Amino acid sequence: MTTIAELTEDAYSTAVKAAVDTVRAKHPDLDLRSGTAVRALVVEPGALLDASQRDTVNRLRTAMSLRAMARETTVPREDAEAVLSNFGIELGGGTKATGLVRVNLVGTAPVTVRAGVVFTAEDGVRFVVTKTTAAAVDPAEGEEEIRIATGGRYYFTVPVEAEEVGASGNIRQGRALECSIIIGNYYSSEAFSDFTGGEDGESVASAVARIPAALAYRGMTNALSVRAQLSASLGDPSLLRAVSCVGHRDRAQLRDKHNPFGVAVGGRVDVYARLFDAPGVVSFVAEGSLVAYDTDKGEGTYRIVLPSYPGFYAVRYVGPAEDPGRQGSLQHSLVRGAVQGASADHDFVVAPGESGSVCETAWSAYQDGVVTAYAGLDYDDEDNLLQSRAFKVDLYWTDGIKALQELVDSPEVRNVAADYVVRSPAICLVSMTAPVRLKAGSSATASELEEAVRAYVNGRSFTGRLTRSELANVLIQHGAESVDLGDAGMRLAGRICGADGIWYYLEGDALDVSAVGPESAMIAPGTVVFAAEQGAVQVSIGASATT
Amino acid sequence: MNGTTRDYTGRQVDLECLQTIVEPTGVTEMSLTATQGTSRRVTGMQKAIQRYVTLLLTPSSSVPFPAESDNRLLDALRAGAVSNTGYLRHLFNVANAVALDIIRRDDYNTSMFGDQRDDERIASVDLDGVTVDYTTSTLGLSLVFRTAAGSDYAYVLPVSTSQGRG
Numbered sequence: 001m002t003t004i005a006e007l008t009e010d011a012y013s014t015a016v017k018a019a020v021d022t023v024r025a026k027h028p029d030l031d032l033r034s035g036t037a038v039r040a041l042v043v044e045p046g047a048l049l050d051a052s053q054r055d056t057v058n059r060l061r062t063a064m065s066l067r068a069m070a071r072e073t074t075v076p077r078e079d080a081e082a083v084l085s086n087f088g089i090e091l092g093g094g095t096k097a098t099g100l101v102r103v104n105l106v107g108t109a110p111v112t113v114r115a116g117v118v119f120t121a122e123d124g125v126r127f128v129v130t131k132t133t134a135a136a137v138d139p140a141e142g143e144e145e146i147r148i149a150t151g152g153r154y155y156f157t158v159p160v161e162a163e164e165v166g167a168s169g170n171i172r173q174g175r176a177l178e179c180s181i182i183i184g185n186y187y188s189s190e191a192f193s194d195f196t197g198g199e200d201g202e203s204v205a206s207a208v209a210r211i212p213a214a215l216a217y218r219g220m221t222n223a224l225s226v227r228a229q230l231s232a233s234l235g236d237p238s239l240l241r242a243v244s245c246v247g248h249r250d251r252a253q254l255r256d257k258h259n260p261f262g263v264a265v266g267g268r269v270d271v272y273a274r275l276f277d278a279p280g281v282v283s284f285v286a287e288g289s290l291v292a293y294d295t296d297k298g299e300g301t302y303r304i305v306l307p308s309y310p311g312f313y314a315v316r317y318v319g320p321a322e323d324p325g326r327q328g329s330l331q332h333s334l335v336r337g338a339v340q341g342a343s344a345d346h347d348f349v350v351a352p353g354e355s356g357s358v359c360e361t362a363w364s365a366y367q368d369g370v371v372t373a374y375a376g377l378d379y380d381d382e383d384n385l386l387q388s389r390a391f392k393v394d395l396y397w398t399d400g401i402k403a404l405q406e407l408v409d410s411p412e413v414r415n416v417a418a419d420y421v422v423r424s425p426a427i428c429l430v431s432m433t434a435p436v437r438l439k440a441g442s443s444a445t446a447s448e449l450e451e452a453v454r455a456y457v458n459g460r461s462f463t464g465r466l467t468r469s470e471l472a473n474v475l476i477q478h479g480a481e482s483v484d485l486g487d488a489g490m491r492l493a494g495r496i497c498g499a500d501g502i503w504y505y506l507e508g509d510a511l512d513v514s515a516v517g518p519e520s521a522m523i524a525p526g527t528v529v530f531a532a533e534q535g536a537v538q539v540s541i542g543a544s545a546t547t
Numbered sequence: 548m549n550g551t552t553r554d555y556t557g558r559q560v561d562l563e564c565l566q567t568i569v570e571p572t573g574v575t576e577m578s579l580t581a582t583q584g585t586s587r588r589v590t591g592m593q594k595a596i597q598r599y600v601t602l603l604l605t606p607s608s609s610v611p612f613p614a615e616s617d618n619r620l621l622d623a624l625r626a627g628a629v630s631n632t633g634y635l636r637h638l639f640n641v642a643n644a645v646a647l648d649i650i651r652r653d654d655y656n657t658s659m660f661g662d663q664r665d666d667e668r669i670a671s672v673d674l675d676g677v678t679v680d681y682t683t684s685t686l687g688l689s690l691v692f693r694t695a696a697g698s699d700y701a702y703v704l705p706v707s708t709s710q711g712r713g
Contacts, residue, residue, distance in 0.1 A: 004611050012612045020659055031559035031590070033653035033660050035598030035646070038562050048611070 002055040004048055015051035019043045070205040080204045084211075088232045091207050097169025097198025099191055100157040101127065101177055103135075107185035108146055110136040113158050119177040119189055125168050127160035127177065127195075154185075157192050169198035210237075220408065220415045226271055230422075233407045234400070242274040242461035244425070244526045247418075252524035254359035255421070269418050272363075272425045272527055273404055277458040279427050279531045280398035282309060285321040290387045293377055300377045304391055306369025311401025311424040313363055314497035318373055321390035359522060362499035363423040365402040369395075396427060425529040426496050426522070428511060430457050431536040432471060434490040436480040438541055444479030449539040452478040457532040464525025467510040468492050475539070484542075494530070498523050559661060561597065563589040592700060595667045596692060600704060602646035613649070618642040624686060624708045632677055639674050639688070647672065665695035675701070684709045 020032045020043055032039045062068040063079040081091055101119050105111065117129040135144040135156035144156045162169030175191045212224070220226050227243040234240055246253045248266035256268035288302030304318070361367045371393070378389040401424050407413060408420040432453060438444060456474045457466065468490050472483040483490055493507040498521025506516055511530070517523035563586060589597060607618040620642035629635045647669065653660055654668050671693045678687035688704040 007611065009612050017659060024661065028661065029559055031561045031594060031660070031663075033598065033663075034649045035602040036561040036594070037564040037597070037601075040601070041562070 002052045002059065004052065007048070007051050007055060011051045011055055012047060015047035015054065016043060019047045019050060066208050066211060070208040075204055077201070080207070084207050087211050089207055089210055091204070092202030094165035094201030095197055095199045096165050097127075097162040097167075097171070097195040098130075099127075099160060099171070099195030100193060101129075101160050101189050102155050102157050102192035103179070103183065103189045104149060104187040105146065105154040105156070105183075105185040106152070106187045108137045108154055109184055110134065111146070111156070111184055113181075113183060117158075118163070118180040119160060120180065121171055121175060121177055123168070125171070126163040127169070128163050130159050130161045133158040153187055162195070162198055165198065166200045167198045169195055171195045220413060220420065226269075226420075229413060230271070230273060230404050230407065233404065239275060239400070240273060241277065241459075242425075242529065244272040244462040246270040246272065246524070246526045250524065250526055251519060252522045252527045254519070254522060255419075267418050269415075269420045270527075271404070271408065271420055271422045272462065272529075273401065273422055274425050274461070274529050275400040276398040276531070278454065279313070279396050279429065279533055281316055281394055282312075282397045283392065283394045285390050286393050287388050288371075288373055288375070288391050290377075290385075290389070291372075293385070295377065295385075298377050299374055302373045302375055302389065302391070304371040304373060304393065306371065306393065306395070309369065309395055309397045310365035310405075311363055311367070311422070312369065312395040312397035313424050313427050314396050315369075315371055316394035316396050317392070318371055318394075319392050320375070321392040359499060359520070360421075362522060363401075363426065364421050365405040366421075398424065423527075425462070426498070426527050428466070428494040428496045428506070428513060428528050428530045429536065430466065430492070430494045430511065430530050430532045432490065432492050432532070433538045433540070434471070434475060435484045435488075435540045435542055436475050437482050437484075438479055439481040442479035442481070446539045446541050449475055449478055449480065449541075450537045453537045453539070454532045454534075457530050457537075460530045462526055462529055464513045464528065465510055466492070466494070466530045469509075496523055496528055558590040558594075558664065558667070560588040560590045561594045563587040563593075564597070591667050592692075592694065592698075595669050595694070596700070596702070598650060599646055599669055599672065599692070602649055603642050603704075604706065607645070618645045621706070624706060627708070635677060636674060643672055643674070666698065668695040669693070670695045678703075680705075683707070 023030060023032060023038075023042060030038050032043050062075060064083060066083065069075045069080050069083065077091065084091065103111070103113065112132065112134045113129055115129050115132045119127045119129070121127075133144050133156070134140075134142075135146050137146045139145045144158070146154050146156045149155045171191050171194075173191050173193045177189045177191065179186065179189050220229055223243065223245040226245055227240065230243060231237045231240045247269045248256060249264055253264065253268060253270060255270070256264045256266055259265060284307065286304050286306060288304040290300045291303045293300035306312075371391075373391060375389065375391070378386040380386055401422055404422040408415075408422060414420075434453075436449065453471055453474050456471065460466065468485060471492065472480075472485060472490065475483050491507075492509070492511060493505070494511040495506070496504045496513070496516060498504055498517050500518070500521045502517075502521065504516045504521065504523060506512070513523060513525050513528045603618075604621050605618065606620070606622045608622060618641065620638045623629050623638050624635075629638065650669060654663055657663070669692055673691045673693075674688060675691050676689040678689070679685075680687065684707060686706045686708055688706060690702050690704055692700045692702070694700075
């Protein structure tokens, strides 16, 4: 209920007019002007109550209206969160800025600033000391040192955190701050360095923009609703970078062709969920069982059953496991490289699996992991051939596919008209080398340019195509004057592990996913995302332009 | 309600909330004691003066609106903050201006409140003199009302300087 103190004069005047009109309609002979007794007894109390109720109703309307919330800037955050929760949406919280406050002193006597002390910027942004800080010229362990500054002054620093979330806490170095307490020998205080980490919470308008998706997830009937459903289940919507739904008549949808005629009949949906920026990698040691061997060559065939990493994409590496206890027996153990279902000159990849065909299980929670490795035979100290040996295995894997599969299979969500399988996207692992020349005065480093390119590549959705021009533009935006696109210039390449276990390679001006692989490989714009690992992007900086 | 203090047929009426303000012959002292027993309707000049007195003696701090008024006359008198008649005149002038401004704003808003005759429309109020009755802690404000019709009425408005009494 709105109180009198919260009412505006406009709201009160409107209510007075309404009350006067109402009373005069029935009693035109009553004088209701200001100062009359009837007005004081009837009109004004009634108008106050009416204005209060109207304001309360307006507040409720605003608090319940998504359109009003998006328009208003003064809607209480808790009101917005209450309505948005009806749609399974939460406002992004934002973060508090942190930094160090430099406290300038005119003397060197020991000083202590307790946690909770507030420093305030001139615009009212408040920063709270996060840790009690004692400072001295000869500091004991855990104390700050009082250092010599210019002009016969001294200083020490205290860690602070903004009281409120928001980018307003990201103040620049040297910004004056006012201390809330008296500190001995205090002269002034300021930001010791740029404060960082403050991010504004999500705006109501932004959250409202997500509502269509939130409404759509009530039924898993289209790509938008699928994305919304998966996103909501993850808690943090930003975890789901991209989603692609491959269904009826899509080239990469093979499951709905499992019938005597081999024609697509619908009823199958493959959901490719990108849960990573750079490809996630998991490393482990797995035991390989010796299934065949040739003592003359000293080589055996080992079958490695991978532990459960649901939805892993491909094997990144297989090699000898380090085993300090048996170091001497590993001298012949160099893995030569070949895998079941693939030619010997390919990298290690996962076999199609043992519990289903490729298109049913590839990159899904149902995928089996079996690697066949050809490696040197291993003997014990008495020269007996060992029937197993350990291998180090790296997989491209990001957790989450199994949880999403469980979600789409749950009775509350499951689509009764279609069968959904959640898969990790096939990853087109991008590598790029680029000689660039920097703009005059640019301070960009090669590593910064490389990181910018990686961020761009890893931020792509299911685009199906990545070009040199795009990446050259990224480099130019981050400080490059020009990028050499000639024969000896920028080189762009990629490789994709198909569902058939074979690596497919792309290179040239554009990495065009649709031009690669047979249908059985399930490589299509809707199944592949681009990603670049650390080190896969290399930028060399040539001479800068003259100023 | 029954009866009126004077028969002004067709006039808008107010509820008489103070003791009857009689039409003065010479200078008449008002009685600001609340009416007891049967209520009356009031109209004409008596209604206008009742409106004025109500507004003049309503401190701006005691009502939420209008927010911009600065009527501190009664508060200052009760707080003993008025040390001379010069300051009292200043306070009165401010309170008087606020009261008349509110009155005029409504008087001319005939679309909202209906018509009003000139003889019940206060054109001006002058503070003619001040007396102090120390035995009753009462200030006597000698006021001269002039209506839009041109008639003058002289009253003494007694204002108690004690807390809790008007």
